[in-house]
Amino acid sequence: MSTSTPNMDALAIEAVRSVVLRTGLLLDGHDLTGWLALFASDGVYELRAYSTEIRQWMTWWLATRGELEKTLSEVVQHVCDPAQRCHVIGAPVVTQQGDKALAVSPFSIFRTLPDGVSSLYMVGHYEDTLAVREGAWRISRRTVITDTRVLDMFTHIPV
Numbered sequence: 001m002s003t004s005t006p007n008m009d010a011l012a013i014e015a016v017r018s019v020v021l022r023t024g025l026l027l028d029g030h031d032l033t034g035w036l037a038l039f040a041s042d043g044v045y046e047l048r049a050y051s052t053e054i055r056q057w058m059t060w061w062l063a064t065r066g067e068l069e070k071t072l073s074e075v076v077q078h079v080c081d082p083a084q085r086c087h088v089i090g091a092p093v094v095t096q097q098g099d100k101a102l103a104v105s106p107f108s109i110f111r112t113l114p115d116g117v118s119s120l121y122m123v124g125h126y127e128d129t130l131a132v133r134e135g136a137w138r139i140s141r142r143t144v145i146t147d148t149r150v151l152d153m154f155t156h157i158p159v
Contacts, residue, residue, distance in 0.1 A: 007096055008094070008095075008096040008101065012101070012137075013094045013101075015136075015137050016092065016094050016101045016103050016130050016137050017091070017092045017094060017103065019038055019103075019128075019130060019137050019138070019139065020089065020092045020103045020105055020126065020128055020130075021089055021092070022038065023035060023038060023087075023089075023126075023139075023142075024087025024088075024089045024107070025087070026038070027085065027087060027157065027158065027159070028084070028085055028086055028087055032072045032075065032157070033072075035158070036065065036068060036069060036072065038138060038139055039065045039068070039138060039139045039140075039142075040065070040131060040133045040138040040139065040140045041065060041133070042064070042065065042140065043064070043065040043138065043139050043140050043141065043142070044062070044063070044064055044065070044140070044141045044142070045061065045062070045063050045065075045068055045141075045142050045144075045158060046059060046061065046062045046063075046141070046142070046143045046144065047059070047060045047061040047062075047144045047146065047158070047159065048060065048143060048144065048145055048146070049145070049146045049147075049148075049149050050145075051149065060146075061158075068158070071156060072157075075156065075157065078156060080155075080157075081111075081153045081155050081157075082113070082114050083111040083112055083113050083114070083153070084111070084112045085109055085110070085111055085112075085121065086109065086110045086111075086112065087107060087108075087109050087159075088107065088108045088109075088110070089105050089106075089107045089126070090105055090106040090107065091105070092104065092105040092126075092128075093105070097129070099131065099132075100129055100130060100131045100140070101129070101130045101131075101137070102127070102128070102129055102130075103126070103127075103128045103130060104125060104126070104127055104128075105125060105126045105128070106123075106124075106125045107122075107123070107124060107125060107126060108120060108122070108123050109121045109122040109123075109159060111152065111153075119152065121148070121151065121152060122146055122148040122151065122159055123146070123147045123148050124144060124145050124146035124147050124148065125145050126142060126143070126144055126145075127142075127143040127145060128141070128142050128143075129141040129142075144158075144159055146159070
């Protein structure tokens with residue numbers, strides 16, 4: 001099974017996959033500035049879930065890159081979850097859409113409390129649209145589709 005159209009070469013596919021996988025490492029390392037740098041200047045972040053109770057999609061968080069910058073700059077002023085998070089991102093499946101790339105990646109996020117107890121925090125998948133900006137692949141839109149709707153602790157840090 002091919003993961004791309006014939007026009008997208010292996011180097012471009014690998015570059016797109018690298019951006020997607022790096023997002024988890026940067027978030028786990030609390031490098032919010034580095035994570036944000038992977039977004040295009042007009043990038044958008046969205047966190048969504050489907051509610052079986054009301055039978056419709058819910059948007060939990062929708063923000064432009066500018067709004068993300070403001071929110072993340074204020075993180076130090078908030079009470080933060082003391083747990084360490086660990087993103088496990090499955091291999092992104094990359095397809096070309098004109099001059100953009102779409103990467104779909106399953107993910108799991110584990111949460112480890114200061115006492116060493118780990119648990120599964122969230123499961124879902126990323127739908128990332130990327131484009132070449134400033135000479136590198138950047139995320140123009142990240143849609144997080146979470147299957148998990150009951151969280152141990154909500155966070156103002158992106159997933």
